[in-house]
Amino acid sequence: MPSWTGVITEEEERRYASAGFGGAGGFGKHPALLIIDVQYRTVGTERKPYWDAIKEYPTSCGDVGWAAVDKIEPLLSVFRAKGFPVLYPHVAPKNAATDGGRLAQKIPSIMGIDAKGYEFVEQIAPLKGDVLLPKKHPSAFFGTPLTSHLIDLGVDTLVVTGCTTSGCVRSSVTDAFALNFKVIVPDDCVYDRAPTSHAVNLWDMNGKYADVLPSSEVIETLNAMETAS
Template sequence: MTRPWDGIISEEEQRAYHAAGFGRATGLGKRPALLIIDVQYRTTGTRPMPLAEAITEYPTSCGEVAWAAVGNIRQLLELFRARGWPVIYPHVAPKQGFDFGRLSDKVPAIMTVGARGYDFVAEIAPIADDILLPKKHPSAFFGTPLVSYLINAGADTLVVTGCTTSGCVRGSVVDGFAYNFRVLVPEDAVYDRSATSHAVNLFDMAAKYADVMPSAKAITALAAIP
Protein backbone atom coordinates (compact mmCIF):
# COMPACT_ATOMS: atom_id res chain seq x y z
CA MET A 1 0.00 0.00 0.00
CA THR A 2 1.32 3.43 -0.95
CA ARG A 3 1.81 5.68 2.07
CA PRO A 4 1.65 9.48 2.22
CA TRP A 5 5.35 9.69 3.09
CA ASP A 6 6.61 7.51 0.23
CA GLY A 7 9.00 9.54 -1.91
CA ILE A 8 9.65 11.93 0.99
CA ILE A 9 11.04 9.57 3.61
CA SER A 10 13.64 7.46 1.81
CA GLU A 11 13.20 3.72 1.44
CA GLU A 12 16.46 3.24 3.34
CA GLU A 13 15.16 5.20 6.33
CA GLN A 14 11.85 3.36 6.25
CA ARG A 15 13.66 0.00 6.24
CA ALA A 16 15.78 1.11 9.20
CA TYR A 17 12.70 2.04 11.23
CA HIS A 18 11.04 -1.24 10.34
CA ALA A 19 14.14 -3.24 11.26
CA ALA A 20 14.31 -1.48 14.63
CA GLY A 21 10.71 -2.48 15.38
CA PHE A 22 9.01 0.88 14.98
CA GLY A 23 5.52 1.20 13.57
CA ARG A 24 3.78 -1.84 15.00
CA ALA A 25 0.00 -1.55 15.20
CA THR A 26 -1.55 -1.06 18.64
CA GLY A 27 -5.10 -1.74 17.48
CA LEU A 28 -8.39 -0.39 18.78
CA GLY A 29 -9.95 -0.66 22.19
CA LYS A 30 -13.63 -1.08 23.01
CA ARG A 31 -14.83 2.52 23.12
CA PRO A 32 -13.30 5.17 20.85
CA ALA A 33 -13.68 8.93 21.08
CA LEU A 34 -13.44 11.19 18.04
CA LEU A 35 -11.39 14.39 18.29
CA ILE A 36 -12.15 17.00 15.61
CA ILE A 37 -9.39 19.55 16.10
CA ASP A 38 -9.63 23.15 14.86
CA VAL A 39 -11.86 22.45 11.84
CA GLN A 40 -12.93 26.08 11.64
CA TYR A 41 -13.18 28.41 8.67
CA ARG A 42 -9.91 30.04 9.70
CA THR A 43 -8.15 26.76 8.77
CA THR A 44 -10.30 25.68 5.81
CA GLY A 45 -11.45 28.93 4.24
CA THR A 46 -15.10 29.41 3.38
CA ARG A 47 -14.75 27.26 0.24
CA PRO A 48 -12.11 25.08 -1.44
CA MET A 49 -9.34 27.31 -2.83
CA PRO A 50 -5.68 26.86 -3.76
CA LEU A 51 -3.45 27.81 -0.85
CA ALA A 52 -2.16 31.02 -2.44
CA GLU A 53 -5.74 32.25 -2.80
CA ALA A 54 -7.00 30.83 0.50
CA ILE A 55 -4.48 32.74 2.61
CA THR A 56 -5.78 36.03 1.23
CA GLU A 57 -9.08 35.24 2.98
CA TYR A 58 -7.59 33.77 6.17
CA PRO A 59 -3.78 33.77 6.55
CA THR A 60 -4.11 30.61 8.66
CA SER A 61 -6.02 28.66 6.00
CA CYS A 62 -4.63 25.38 4.69
CA GLY A 63 -6.37 25.64 1.32
CA GLU A 64 -8.28 23.03 -0.65
CA VAL A 65 -6.61 20.05 1.08
CA ALA A 66 -8.67 20.96 4.12
CA TRP A 67 -11.93 20.35 2.29
CA ALA A 68 -10.87 16.89 1.15
CA ALA A 69 -10.24 16.06 4.82
CA VAL A 70 -13.60 17.55 5.88
CA GLY A 71 -15.41 15.04 3.66
CA ASN A 72 -13.60 12.15 5.33
CA ILE A 73 -14.18 13.57 8.81
CA ARG A 74 -17.87 13.74 8.00
CA GLN A 75 -17.98 10.00 7.25
CA LEU A 76 -16.21 9.20 10.51
CA LEU A 77 -18.55 11.54 12.38
CA GLU A 78 -21.62 9.79 10.98
CA LEU A 79 -20.36 6.46 12.31
CA PHE A 80 -19.57 7.88 15.74
CA ARG A 81 -22.99 9.48 16.07
CA ALA A 82 -24.72 6.31 14.89
CA ARG A 83 -22.87 4.29 17.53
CA GLY A 84 -23.31 6.84 20.32
CA TRP A 85 -19.56 7.24 20.82
CA PRO A 86 -18.09 10.47 22.24
CA VAL A 87 -17.34 13.33 19.85
CA ILE A 88 -15.10 16.14 21.10
CA TYR A 89 -14.19 19.42 19.41
CA PRO A 90 -10.88 20.82 20.69
CA HIS A 91 -10.70 24.29 19.17
CA VAL A 92 -9.01 27.65 19.41
CA ALA A 93 -11.40 30.36 20.61
CA PRO A 94 -10.99 34.05 19.76
CA LYS A 95 -8.08 35.40 21.78
CA GLN A 96 -7.95 38.39 24.09
CA GLY A 97 -4.84 40.33 25.07
CA PHE A 98 -4.02 38.23 28.12
CA ASP A 99 -4.16 35.08 25.95
CA PHE A 100 -1.60 36.13 23.38
CA GLY A 101 1.54 34.67 24.93
CA ARG A 102 4.24 33.35 22.64
CA LEU A 103 1.76 32.45 19.92
CA SER A 104 1.42 36.14 19.11
CA ASP A 105 5.19 36.24 18.57
CA LYS A 106 5.37 33.15 16.34
CA VAL A 107 2.10 33.52 14.38
CA PRO A 108 0.84 37.11 14.69
CA ALA A 109 -1.70 36.55 11.89
CA ILE A 110 -3.76 34.31 14.17
CA MET A 111 -4.48 37.34 16.35
CA THR A 112 -6.24 39.16 13.51
CA VAL A 113 -8.70 36.45 12.43
CA GLY A 114 -12.26 37.75 12.36
CA ALA A 115 -15.00 36.16 14.45
CA ARG A 116 -16.44 34.25 11.46
CA GLY A 117 -13.13 32.44 11.11
CA TYR A 118 -13.65 30.74 14.45
CA ASP A 119 -16.99 29.18 13.43
CA PHE A 120 -17.00 25.41 12.98
CA VAL A 121 -17.28 24.24 9.39
CA ALA A 122 -20.98 23.57 8.82
CA GLU A 123 -20.50 20.12 7.26
CA ILE A 124 -19.10 18.72 10.51
CA ALA A 125 -20.41 21.21 13.07
CA PRO A 126 -21.16 20.03 16.62
CA ILE A 127 -24.65 19.09 17.76
CA ALA A 128 -26.22 18.62 21.18
CA ASP A 129 -24.23 16.21 23.40
CA ASP A 130 -20.97 16.77 21.50
CA ILE A 131 -18.27 18.21 23.75
CA LEU A 132 -16.75 21.60 22.96
CA LEU A 133 -13.22 21.99 24.30
CA PRO A 134 -11.62 25.43 24.00
CA LYS A 135 -7.83 25.25 24.12
CA LYS A 136 -5.01 27.79 24.29
CA HIS A 137 -2.13 25.67 23.04
CA PRO A 138 -1.47 23.03 20.35
CA SER A 139 -2.23 19.93 22.41
CA ALA A 140 -5.90 19.33 23.20
CA PHE A 141 -4.71 18.02 26.57
CA PHE A 142 -2.64 20.98 27.77
CA GLY A 143 -4.55 23.07 30.30
CA THR A 144 -7.91 21.44 29.48
CA PRO A 145 -10.14 18.84 31.21
CA LEU A 146 -9.91 16.45 28.24
CA VAL A 147 -8.54 13.52 30.24
CA SER A 148 -11.36 13.89 32.76
CA TYR A 149 -13.94 13.90 29.95
CA LEU A 150 -12.43 10.81 28.34
CA ILE A 151 -12.35 8.90 31.61
CA ASN A 152 -15.96 9.85 32.33
CA ALA A 153 -16.97 8.68 28.86
CA GLY A 154 -15.14 5.37 29.31
CA ALA A 155 -13.01 6.00 26.23
CA ASP A 156 -9.87 3.92 25.65
CA THR A 157 -9.09 4.93 22.06
CA LEU A 158 -8.68 8.31 20.37
CA VAL A 159 -9.45 8.87 16.70
CA VAL A 160 -7.71 12.15 15.94
CA THR A 161 -8.78 14.30 12.99
CA GLY A 162 -8.45 17.93 11.98
CA CYS A 163 -5.48 20.21 11.74
CA THR A 164 -2.74 20.87 11.48
CA THR A 165 -1.06 17.49 11.09
CA SER A 166 2.26 18.92 12.21
CA GLY A 167 0.85 21.09 15.00
CA CYS A 168 -2.28 20.53 17.05
CA VAL A 169 -2.91 17.03 15.69
CA ARG A 170 0.60 15.84 16.44
CA GLY A 171 0.68 17.54 19.85
CA SER A 172 -2.61 15.89 20.83
CA VAL A 173 -1.52 12.50 19.50
CA VAL A 174 1.73 12.55 21.48
CA ASP A 175 -0.03 13.56 24.69
CA GLY A 176 -2.83 11.04 24.17
CA PHE A 177 -0.21 8.33 23.67
CA ALA A 178 1.55 9.50 26.85
CA TYR A 179 -1.72 9.02 28.76
CA ASN A 180 -1.82 5.44 27.42
CA PHE A 181 -4.79 5.86 25.12
CA ARG A 182 -4.71 3.89 21.91
CA VAL A 183 -4.48 6.41 19.08
CA LEU A 184 -5.69 6.18 15.49
CA VAL A 185 -4.99 8.89 12.89
CA PRO A 186 -6.99 8.61 9.65
CA GLU A 187 -4.33 10.01 7.31
CA ASP A 188 -6.79 11.67 4.91
CA ALA A 189 -8.90 13.19 7.69
CA VAL A 190 -6.07 15.44 8.91
CA TYR A 191 -4.59 18.34 6.97
CA ASP A 192 -1.73 20.82 6.89
CA ARG A 193 -0.72 23.82 4.83
CA SER A 194 2.55 22.02 3.99
CA ALA A 195 2.34 18.72 2.11
CA THR A 196 5.87 17.85 3.18
CA SER A 197 5.25 18.57 6.85
CA HIS A 198 1.98 16.62 6.65
CA ALA A 199 3.72 13.55 5.25
CA VAL A 200 6.73 13.63 7.57
CA ASN A 201 4.58 14.00 10.67
CA LEU A 202 2.28 11.18 9.59
CA PHE A 203 5.36 8.98 9.20
CA ASP A 204 6.66 9.93 12.62
CA MET A 205 3.30 9.38 14.33
CA ALA A 206 2.89 6.02 12.57
CA ALA A 207 6.35 4.97 13.70
CA LYS A 208 6.04 6.00 17.34
CA TYR A 209 2.65 7.09 18.61
CA ALA A 210 -0.38 6.01 16.57
CA ASP A 211 -1.90 3.68 14.03
CA VAL A 212 -2.09 5.66 10.78
CA MET A 213 -4.34 4.51 7.93
CA PRO A 214 -6.78 5.81 5.31
CA SER A 215 -10.17 6.82 6.67
CA ALA A 216 -11.95 4.08 4.70
CA LYS A 217 -9.83 1.44 6.44
CA ALA A 218 -10.33 3.20 9.78
CA ILE A 219 -14.11 3.18 9.33
CA THR A 220 -14.08 -0.55 8.56
CA ALA A 221 -12.01 -1.24 11.70
CA LEU A 222 -14.18 0.99 13.88
CA ALA A 223 -17.40 -0.51 12.54
CA ALA A 224 -16.16 -3.95 13.59
CA ILE A 225 -16.05 -2.96 17.27
CA PRO A 226 -18.86 -4.88 19.01
Protein backbone atom coordinates in the same frame (compact mmCIF):
# COMPACT_ATOMS: atom_id res chain seq x y z
CA MET B 1 -0.22 3.60 -0.50
CA PRO B 2 0.98 5.50 2.61
CA SER B 3 0.87 9.29 2.54
CA TRP B 4 4.64 9.45 2.94
CA THR B 5 5.43 7.38 -0.16
CA GLY B 6 7.92 9.30 -2.29
CA VAL B 7 8.86 11.60 0.59
CA ILE B 8 10.55 9.21 3.03
CA THR B 9 13.54 7.39 1.56
CA GLU B 10 14.06 3.63 1.64
CA GLU B 11 17.07 4.18 3.88
CA GLU B 12 14.93 6.04 6.41
CA GLU B 13 12.28 3.33 6.27
CA ARG B 14 14.98 0.70 6.94
CA ARG B 15 16.29 2.63 9.92
CA TYR B 16 12.88 2.81 11.58
CA ALA B 17 12.18 -0.86 10.80
CA SER B 18 15.55 -1.92 12.26
CA ALA B 19 14.72 -0.01 15.45
CA GLY B 20 11.47 -1.97 15.73
CA PHE B 21 9.21 1.01 15.08
CA GLY B 22 5.79 0.71 13.47
CA GLY B 23 3.98 -1.95 15.48
CA ALA B 24 0.19 -1.88 15.39
CA GLY B 25 -1.51 -0.56 18.51
CA GLY B 26 -4.96 -1.47 17.27
CA PHE B 27 -8.37 -0.42 18.52
CA GLY B 28 -9.80 -0.85 21.95
CA LYS B 29 -13.52 -1.27 22.65
CA HIS B 30 -14.49 2.31 23.45
CA PRO B 31 -13.39 4.86 20.82
CA ALA B 32 -13.87 8.60 20.75
CA LEU B 33 -13.38 11.03 17.89
CA LEU B 34 -11.32 14.19 18.22
CA ILE B 35 -11.97 16.88 15.59
CA ILE B 36 -9.21 19.41 16.17
CA ASP B 37 -9.41 23.01 14.93
CA VAL B 38 -11.62 22.36 11.90
CA GLN B 39 -12.73 25.97 11.74
CA TYR B 40 -13.08 28.34 8.81
CA ARG B 41 -9.78 29.98 9.75
CA THR B 42 -8.01 26.71 8.79
CA VAL B 43 -9.87 25.95 5.54
CA GLY B 44 -11.45 29.22 4.41
CA THR B 45 -15.15 29.90 3.89
CA GLU B 46 -14.93 28.68 0.28
CA ARG B 47 -13.06 25.82 -1.38
CA LYS B 48 -9.99 27.46 -2.85
CA PRO B 49 -6.35 26.53 -3.52
CA TYR B 50 -3.88 27.51 -0.83
CA TRP B 51 -2.62 30.78 -2.29
CA ASP B 52 -6.17 32.01 -2.88
CA ALA B 53 -7.46 30.77 0.48
CA ILE B 54 -4.87 32.69 2.49
CA LYS B 55 -6.11 35.96 1.07
CA GLU B 56 -9.13 35.47 3.35
CA TYR B 57 -7.37 33.87 6.33
CA PRO B 58 -3.57 33.64 6.35
CA THR B 59 -3.90 30.61 8.65
CA SER B 60 -5.92 28.67 6.06
CA CYS B 61 -4.68 25.43 4.52
CA GLY B 62 -7.02 25.80 1.56
CA ASP B 63 -8.22 22.91 -0.58
CA VAL B 64 -6.34 20.19 1.33
CA GLY B 65 -8.35 21.21 4.39
CA TRP B 66 -11.61 20.85 2.51
CA ALA B 67 -10.52 17.46 1.18
CA ALA B 68 -10.03 16.32 4.78
CA VAL B 69 -13.42 17.74 5.80
CA ASP B 70 -15.03 15.58 3.11
CA LYS B 71 -13.37 12.49 4.65
CA ILE B 72 -14.14 13.48 8.26
CA GLU B 73 -17.85 13.80 7.45
CA PRO B 74 -18.57 10.06 6.84
CA LEU B 75 -16.31 9.12 9.76
CA LEU B 76 -18.28 11.46 12.01
CA SER B 77 -21.53 9.93 10.75
CA VAL B 78 -20.38 6.49 11.92
CA PHE B 79 -19.46 7.83 15.35
CA ARG B 80 -22.89 9.44 15.67
CA ALA B 81 -24.70 6.32 14.45
CA LYS B 82 -22.80 4.15 16.93
CA GLY B 83 -23.30 6.56 19.82
CA PHE B 84 -19.56 6.97 20.32
CA PRO B 85 -18.31 10.26 21.84
CA VAL B 86 -17.24 13.19 19.68
CA LEU B 87 -15.04 15.95 21.08
CA TYR B 88 -14.01 19.26 19.51
CA PRO B 89 -10.73 20.76 20.75
CA HIS B 90 -10.56 24.19 19.16
CA VAL B 91 -8.82 27.54 19.31
CA ALA B 92 -11.13 30.14 20.81
CA PRO B 93 -11.32 33.74 19.56
CA LYS B 94 -8.34 35.80 20.65
CA ASN B 95 -8.40 38.82 22.92
CA ALA B 96 -5.42 40.94 21.93
CA ALA B 97 -5.28 42.44 25.43
CA THR B 98 -4.96 39.11 27.25
CA ASP B 99 -3.99 36.37 24.77
CA GLY B 100 -0.47 37.43 23.92
CA GLY B 101 2.60 35.45 24.89
CA ARG B 102 4.53 32.96 22.81
CA LEU B 103 1.71 32.13 20.39
CA ALA B 104 1.22 35.76 19.40
CA GLN B 105 4.98 36.09 18.91
CA LYS B 106 5.34 32.97 16.75
CA ILE B 107 2.08 33.28 14.80
CA PRO B 108 0.96 36.91 14.91
CA SER B 109 -1.57 36.36 12.12
CA ILE B 110 -3.76 34.30 14.46
CA MET B 111 -4.45 37.39 16.55
CA GLY B 112 -6.39 39.11 13.77
CA ILE B 113 -8.90 36.40 12.82
CA ASP B 114 -12.52 37.58 12.71
CA ALA B 115 -15.44 35.85 14.43
CA LYS B 116 -16.43 33.87 11.32
CA GLY B 117 -12.97 32.33 11.18
CA TYR B 118 -13.48 30.72 14.56
CA GLU B 119 -16.78 29.07 13.62
CA PHE B 120 -16.80 25.30 13.08
CA VAL B 121 -17.09 24.15 9.48
CA GLU B 122 -20.82 23.58 8.99
CA GLN B 123 -20.84 20.08 7.52
CA ILE B 124 -19.01 18.62 10.52
CA ALA B 125 -20.08 21.10 13.20
CA PRO B 126 -20.84 20.01 16.79
CA LEU B 127 -24.27 18.87 17.88
CA LYS B 128 -25.89 18.86 21.30
CA GLY B 129 -24.08 16.32 23.46
CA ASP B 130 -20.67 16.77 21.82
CA VAL B 131 -17.85 18.04 24.04
CA LEU B 132 -16.35 21.44 23.19
CA LEU B 133 -12.82 22.08 24.43
CA PRO B 134 -11.40 25.58 23.92
CA LYS B 135 -7.60 25.53 24.06
CA LYS B 136 -4.76 28.06 23.99
CA HIS B 137 -1.94 25.71 23.02
CA PRO B 138 -1.30 23.04 20.37
CA SER B 139 -2.17 19.91 22.36
CA ALA B 140 -5.84 19.20 22.98
CA PHE B 141 -4.78 17.99 26.43
CA PHE B 142 -2.70 20.93 27.66
CA GLY B 143 -4.70 23.17 30.00
CA THR B 144 -8.04 21.54 29.09
CA PRO B 145 -10.30 18.97 30.84
CA LEU B 146 -9.97 16.52 27.93
CA THR B 147 -8.46 13.71 30.02
CA SER B 148 -11.22 14.05 32.61
CA HIS B 149 -13.89 13.83 29.90
CA LEU B 150 -12.28 10.73 28.40
CA ILE B 151 -12.13 9.01 31.79
CA ASP B 152 -15.78 9.86 32.46
CA LEU B 153 -16.72 8.44 29.06
CA GLY B 154 -14.68 5.26 29.53
CA VAL B 155 -12.69 5.90 26.36
CA ASP B 156 -9.68 3.71 25.54
CA THR B 157 -9.08 4.70 21.89
CA LEU B 158 -8.78 8.10 20.25
CA VAL B 159 -9.37 8.65 16.55
CA VAL B 160 -7.64 11.95 15.89
CA THR B 161 -8.60 14.19 12.96
CA GLY B 162 -8.16 17.83 12.03
CA CYS B 163 -5.47 20.45 11.74
CA THR B 164 -2.55 20.70 11.47
CA THR B 165 -0.84 17.35 11.07
CA SER B 166 2.51 18.70 12.23
CA GLY B 167 1.11 20.92 14.97
CA CYS B 168 -2.03 20.44 17.02
CA VAL B 169 -2.68 16.92 15.69
CA ARG B 170 0.81 15.68 16.41
CA SER B 171 1.03 17.24 19.86
CA SER B 172 -2.36 15.78 20.79
CA VAL B 173 -1.33 12.36 19.48
CA THR B 174 1.88 12.29 21.51
CA ASP B 175 0.06 13.38 24.68
CA ALA B 176 -2.66 10.76 24.12
CA PHE B 177 0.02 8.10 23.66
CA ALA B 178 1.78 9.26 26.84
CA LEU B 179 -1.51 8.88 28.71
CA ASN B 180 -1.77 5.28 27.44
CA PHE B 181 -4.67 5.71 25.02
CA LYS B 182 -4.65 3.74 21.79
CA VAL B 183 -4.34 6.29 18.99
CA ILE B 184 -5.63 6.08 15.43
CA VAL B 185 -4.93 8.77 12.82
CA PRO B 186 -6.93 8.53 9.59
CA ASP B 187 -4.38 10.02 7.23
CA ASP B 188 -6.95 11.51 4.87
CA CYS B 189 -8.75 13.23 7.77
CA VAL B 190 -5.83 15.41 8.84
CA TYR B 191 -4.30 18.29 6.93
CA ASP B 192 -1.41 20.71 6.88
CA ARG B 193 -0.34 23.69 4.80
CA ALA B 194 3.06 22.07 4.12
CA PRO B 195 2.83 18.75 2.20
CA THR B 196 6.29 17.57 3.21
CA SER B 197 5.68 18.28 6.88
CA HIS B 198 2.32 16.50 6.60
CA ALA B 199 3.90 13.37 5.13
CA VAL B 200 6.90 13.24 7.46
CA ASN B 201 4.80 13.69 10.58
CA LEU B 202 2.35 10.98 9.55
CA TRP B 203 5.26 8.62 8.94
CA ASP B 204 6.88 9.42 12.25
CA MET B 205 3.62 9.16 14.23
CA ASN B 206 2.92 5.82 12.60
CA GLY B 207 6.35 4.59 13.64
CA LYS B 208 6.13 5.72 17.26
CA TYR B 209 2.77 6.85 18.59
CA ALA B 210 -0.25 5.90 16.48
CA ASP B 211 -1.71 3.66 13.81
CA VAL B 212 -1.98 5.79 10.66
CA LEU B 213 -4.66 4.32 8.41
CA PRO B 214 -7.00 5.36 5.59
CA SER B 215 -10.38 6.51 6.91
CA SER B 216 -12.05 3.69 4.96
CA GLU B 217 -10.26 1.13 7.15
CA VAL B 218 -11.15 3.04 10.30
CA ILE B 219 -14.81 3.15 9.27
CA GLU B 220 -14.79 -0.58 8.51
CA THR B 221 -13.47 -1.33 11.98
CA LEU B 222 -15.95 1.01 13.66
CA ASN B 223 -18.89 -0.50 11.78
CA ALA B 224 -17.96 -3.91 13.14
CA MET B 225 -18.09 -2.66 16.73
CA GLU B 226 -21.11 -2.88 18.99
CA THR B 227 -23.17 0.27 19.36
CA ALA B 228 -22.57 2.16 22.60
CA SER B 229 -25.12 1.31 25.27
